[in-house]
Amino acid sequence: xxxxxxxxxxxxxxxxxxxxxxxxxxxxxxxxxxxxxxxxxxxxxxxxxxxxxxxxxxxxxxxxxxxxxxxxxxxxxxxxxxxxxxxxxxxxxxxxxxxxxxxxxxxxxx
Numbered sequence: 415x416x417x418x419x420x421x422x423x424x425x426x427x428x429x430x431x432x433x434x435x436x437x438x439x440x441x442x443x444x445x446x447x448x449x450x451x452x453x454x455x456x457x458x459x460x461x462x463x464x465x466x467x468x469x470x471x472x473x474x475x476x477x478x479x480x481x482x483x484x485x486x487x488x489x490x491x492x493x494x495x496x497x498x499x500x501x502x503x504x505x506x507x508x509x510x511x512x513x514x515x516x517x518x519x520x521x522x523x524x
Contacts, residue, residue, distance in 0.1 A: 426470075427472040429470055430468030433467070433469075434448055437473075437474055440474060447477075450490050451476075454490065454495075456480055480494055480496075483496055
């Protein structure tokens, strides 16, 4: 891997750049919280060659949303489910919008 390849990953939201300790520090939470959201299948960190968990910026944003809910009294399992449902809703809305645009284009060219 060249230096240019490494710098290109700095903008990649899915690149697993953060160790568990650093991720917990960024989120202002504990490592056990990160393990819990992993056990709830909200996020699945990648593993380094040595077996250590590595988190991406995208995963940290997801975990931060769950932490926000937990901080407001939602049980962690429920918070994880809420975040999953929010993500599914966002994806469905994105697909619906793309379909609307596609249909609009098809009608305009017909």
